[in-house]
Amino acid sequence: MEEEELVQLVDMTKIPKHIAIIMDGNGRWAKEKRLPRIEGHRAGVEAVRRVVKACAELKIPILTLYTFSTENWARPRKQVEGLMSLLEKVIAKEINELNENRVRLMAMGRLNELPESVRRELDRAIELTSRNEGLILNLALNYSGRSEIVDGIRRLAQDILNGDLHPKEINEELFSNYLYNSQLPDPDLLIRTSGELRVSNFLLWEIAYTEIWVSEVLWPDFSRRELLSALIDYQRRKRRFGRVEEE
Numbered sequence: 001m002e003e004e005e006l007v008q009l010v011d012m013t014k015i016p017k018h019i020a021i022i023m024d025g026n027g028r029w030a031k032e033k034r035l036p037r038i039e040g041h042r043a044g045v046e047a048v049r050r051v052v053k054a055c056a057e058l059k060i061p062i063l064t065l066y067t068f069s070t071e072n073w074a075r076p077r078k079q080v081e082g083l084m085s086l087l088e089k090v091i092a093k094e095i096n097e098l099n100e101n102r103v104r105l106m107a108m109g110r111l112n113e114l115p116e117s118v119r120r121e122l123d124r125a126i127e128l129t130s131r132n133e134g135l136i137l138n139l140a141l142n143y144s145g146r147s148e149i150v151d152g153i154r155r156l157a158q159d160i161l162n163g164d165l166h167p168k169e170i171n172e173e174l175f176s177n178y179l180y181n182s183q184l185p186d187p188d189l190l191i192r193t194s195g196e197l198r199v200s201n202f203l204l205w206e207i208a209y210t211e212i213w214v215s216e217v218l219w220p221d222f223s224r225r226e227l228l229s230a231l232i233d234y235q236r237r238k239r240r241f242g243r244v245e246e247e
Contacts, residue, residue, distance in 0.1 A: 003224065003225050003228065006225060006228040006229065006232065007228060009228075009232050010058070010228060010231050010232060010235070011235050012058075012059070014235045015058060015059060015060055015231070016060065016187075016188035016189045016231070016234060017060075017061050017062060017185055017188055018060075018061065018062040018063075018064065018184065018185050018186065018187045018188050018189075019055065019060055019062070019063050019064070019187060019188070019189045019190075019191065020063075020064040020065075020066070020187040020189070020190045020191070020202070020203055020206075020207070020210070021051070021063070021064070021065050021066065021190075021191045021192075021193070022066045022190070022191070022192040022193065022199070022200055022202055023044060023047070023048070023065060023066060023067070023193060023219040023222075024192060024193050024194040024196055024200075024218075024219055025040075025193050025194030025217075025218030025219045025220070026040035026041045026043070026044040026218070026219055026220060027040050028040070028194065028218055029043060029044075029218040029219070029220045029221065030043075032218075037079060038079070038082045038083075038086065040220060041082075041083060041086055042086065043220035044219050044220050045086070045090055046220065047219055047220050047221070047222045047223075048065065049094075050222070050223060050224055051063070051222065051224075051227060052098075052103065052135065052137060053224075054224040054227050054228075055135055055227070056101060056103065056134060056135045058227075058231070060135065061135065061136060062135070062136045062138060062184055062185070063135060063136070063137055063138065064108075064138040064139075064140060064184075064187065064203070065137070065138070065139055065140065066140045066143070066200070066202050067087070067139045067140055067141050067143075068083065068087070068109075068140075068141050068142055068143070069140075069142075069143055069144055069200070069201065069202075070109075070110065070142055070143065070144040070147055071144065071201070073142075084114070084115050084118055087118055087141075088115075088117055088118045088121050091118075091121045091122060091125050092121050095124075095125040095128060095129070098125075098129060098137065099128055099129050099132065101134060101135075102132045102133060102134030102135075103129060103132060103134050103135045103136075103137050104129045104130065104131075104132040104133070104134065104135070104136045104137065105125050105126050105128075105129045105137050105139070106126065106136060106137070106138040106139070106181060106184075107122055107126065107138065107139045107140075107141050108138060108139070108140050108141070108143055108148075108180035108181045109140055109141045109142040109143030109144075109147075109148075109180065110142045110143070110147060110151070111141060111142060113142050114141060114142055122141070136184070138181060138184065140202070140203075143180075143202075144201045144202075145199075145201045145202055145203055145204030145205065146201055146204065148179055148180050148204075148205065149179075149204065149205055151178075151180075152175060152178035152179050153178075155178045156170070156175065156178045176205070179205060179206070186203075186206040186207070186208070186209070186210060187203060187206060187207060187210045188210065188211065188234070188239075189210065189211050189212075189213060189230065189231075189234045190202075190203070190207055190210045190211070190212045190213070191213050191214075191215065191227075191230050192212065192213070192214045192215070193214075193215045193217055193218060193219045193222055194215075194216070194217070194218050194219065195214060195215070195216040196214070197214060199212075209239070209241050209242070211234050211237055211239065213230040213233055213234060215229075215230070
């Protein structure tokens, strides 16, 4: 089916408010093409550009991208240094265009542990776009779902110790306020590329009732067409949130 035919199948009244993506397959893409691994990540940046543009055109309010996990620090030192350098350069290069297109950049994770130069560029980009009212592009950086929950528990426990909170007040809604970027709604749709059937420690609290769509396509080859296919499949599903339909 042609891309424009897919567009016609998308119901613009049922667009998800929040899409999250596990961008997997950069390394395998590079290996298949006998290229250095970093070239797979550079190609992955082009896929990010395509998806950000498509989400903005489709009026999707929020896009969260799993950019760098806490586990990724265990990769070879040169590989990690290459990823951090690429991240810093991409933010510096892309931020003006994102700002012109009214995209608001946000980030979540243990950001204080990022290299100082990366953190400085990220802070500048977040501040520059903070008043924009278009697509929210939320980057999960030095992120893990378990770490997010642990950090939330630490903050909650400190409030109890300070006398600002009683344990009896704790419920799911209150605890959600202690998570990273708690002002964002939970994802409606989680996309995973490269065919892997796991969530890889991503948004463990937030995806409790998120619809999941897996693509066999490696991330650098992910296109607007793939995104449209995910949206069409999502819109065909019935989201019950644990309830049953009346008979």
